[in-house]
Amino acid sequence: xxxxxxxxxxxxxxxxxxxxxxxxxxxxxxxxxxxxxxxxxxxxxxxxxxxxxxxxxxxxxxxxxxxxxxxxxxxxxxxxxxxxxxxxxxxxxxxxxxxxxxxxxxxxxxxxxxxxxxxxxxxxxxxxxxxxxxxxxxxxxxxxxxxxxxxxxxxxxxxxxxxxxxxxxxxxxxxxxxxxxxxxxxxxxxxxxxxxxxxxxxxxxxxxxxxxxxxxxxxxxxxxxxxxxxxxxxxxxxxxxxxxxxxxxxxxxxxxxx
Amino acid sequence: xxxxxxxxxxxxxxxxxxxxxxxxxxxxxxxxxxxxxxxxxxxxxxxxxxxxxxxxxxxxxxxxxxxxxxxxxxxxxxxxxxxxxxxxxxxxxxxxxxxxxxxxxxxxxxxxxxxxxxxxxxxxxxxxxxxxxxxxxxxxxxxxxxxxxxxxxxxxxxxxxxxxxxxxxxxxxxxxxxxxxxxxxxxxxxxxxxxxxxxxxxxxxxxxxxxxxxxxxxxxxxxxxxxxxxxxxxxxxxxxxxxxxxxxxxxxxxxxxxxxxxxxxxxxxxxxxxxxxxxxxxxxxxxxxxxxxxxxxxxxxxxxxxxxxxxx
Numbered sequence: 001x002x003x004x005x006x007x008x009x010x011x012x013x014x015x016x017x018x019x020x021x022x023x024x025x026x027x028x029x030x031x032x033x034x035x036x037x038x039x040x041x042x043x044x045x046x047x048x049x050x051x052x053x054x055x056x057x058x059x060x061x062x063x064x065x066x067x068x069x070x071x072x073x074x075x076x077x078x079x080x081x082x083x084x085x086x087x088x089x090x091x092x093x094x095x096x097x098x099x100x101x102x103x104x105x106x107x108x109x110x111x112x113x114x115x116x117x118x119x120x121x122x123x124x125x126x127x128x129x130x131x132x133x134x135x136x137x138x139x140x141x142x143x144x145x146x147x148x149x150x151x152x153x154x155x156x157x158x159x160x161x162x163x164x165x166x167x168x169x170x171x172x173x174x175x176x177x178x179x180x181x182x183x184x185x186x187x188x189x190x191x192x193x194x195x196x197x198x199x200x201x202x203x204x205x206x207x208x209x210x211x212x213x214x215x216x217x218x219x220x221x222x223x224x225x226x227x228x229x230x231x232x233x234x235x236x237x238x239x240x241x242x243x244x245x246x247x248x249x250x251x252x253x254x255x256x257x258x
Numbered sequence: 259x260x261x262x263x264x265x266x267x268x269x270x271x272x273x274x275x276x277x278x279x280x281x282x283x284x285x286x287x288x289x290x291x292x293x294x295x296x297x298x299x300x301x302x303x304x305x306x307x308x309x310x311x312x313x314x315x316x317x318x319x320x321x322x323x324x325x326x327x328x329x330x331x332x333x334x335x336x337x338x339x340x341x342x343x344x345x346x347x348x349x350x351x352x353x354x355x356x357x358x359x360x361x362x363x364x365x366x367x368x369x370x371x372x373x374x375x376x377x378x379x380x381x382x383x384x385x386x387x388x389x390x391x392x393x394x395x396x397x398x399x400x401x402x403x404x405x406x407x408x409x410x411x412x413x414x415x416x417x418x419x420x421x422x423x424x425x426x427x428x429x430x431x432x433x434x435x436x437x438x439x440x441x442x443x444x445x446x447x448x449x450x451x452x453x454x455x456x457x458x459x460x461x462x463x464x465x466x467x468x469x470x471x472x473x474x475x476x477x478x479x480x481x482x483x484x485x486x487x488x489x490x491x492x493x494x495x496x497x498x499x500x501x502x503x504x505x506x507x508x509x510x511x512x513x514x515x516x517x518x519x520x521x522x523x524x525x526x527x528x529x530x531x532x533x534x535x536x537x538x539x540x541x542x543x544x545x546x547x548x549x550x551x552x553x554x555x556x557x558x559x560x561x562x563x564x565x566x567x568x569x570x
Binding site: 002003005006007009010013014017018100101102103104105106107108109110111256 | 303306307308309310328331332334336338339340341342343344345346347351355356358359360361403
């Protein structure tokens, strides 16, 4: 792992000295804020309706379940936002190095290619994790006004995190195939979308359809958003991430022969 | 220091280099000369372990480029055709990063960076962003990067391309200064560059080495000499009379077709043309041509590059 910390440090510095990371962060947080506000507003009017119905039925007016009617929806939405934003964090990771010729510097230096891939992944992952923590802070404002279940909320965020890391590795892989950041960004988004919704490709009653559904990212996300932590899904995401990191490494090695 | 044997690189549908074999001794400066697309960059990329050869072997500093890539990478400094800069980084920051990936020990980093900065004349721009530097400065940062870990071998791909004439002179001077301690291979498609900086030239054309000689053997004038081409009409060989002139070291007959054509080696910077001209008139020769000639490398180059075969 020689060179890992140097690569990681340079990537982090690049994220915070170039406008890309800021633009992506602003767009991400804007989307998170807007959707949270809208969902919260919906919840409030639903809650009023809910209490009214309960009173009409002559029962005690308890508030509507926050997790069920607000957080679950928010977490699903957050997962979708990451899909559209994260490819733009990773689009430059290799494409830009190819274009500027700095890949030649990295590959003629005595560092492992594994450090290059992992250093870049760790940096992209750090940026994403920071964004997610900010979003979590925003949602935690709910604790000021009520008492949602913190465990379910955290499990949901773990799901978003794992799924987001998967989007990052797909994006990195696509970026390792091209010199153009635009191609890497849009292509990464397309690839992530495809793997996210792979289940839609097949008839859900056929064997192929079941397989495709099992392989799609969103199928493993459902339980997290419900607040259920199932190791099966965690293992799936971890394997998925390692698989694409491995492919990225291979793609980098194949560069020699291109 | 560098030995290659039968290096061949085949890209789909194209042989970039074909059976390239050469040796570079310790401390030599070798110029890799050839037209664009001759295979210079490909050869350099193989030597720096950036790309493997399709067949053949190359050993750099005693290590095989394929088997022991890490050991090779430690021993070379490489300046690719365009300097590999991260344009958002400051010069100092960039060199700091390079020193880390090149494996310079922490305690040595500062000293090595200071030294490279000084040698490449980057003192004033250390805190500038590389993206805002002129092309000449970027090239110097590229050179600083290549020599940062003090490698015994420097591989420089077109180190002066795209620079203005003043910058070209500066970069060449820097390379000559580095020559003492490092073995250097530099590629170029500019002829005078080779005669001004290198000791030996390897001419490569269409992926093959067509000539590999020391410049002395090629009658290059050398750093303190310049050469003149003289053609006169005279009844006999006049080379002895020419040599007797002050400032002329030797006169060699170069034409084979009976014309009295001579190549004169004279002191550099001391224009002896007027003296030669009046001497010719005084002797009663008819002066047909008298001009400064950079080197006869030019003739050789044109001959080997335009003809099908080689003369190696």
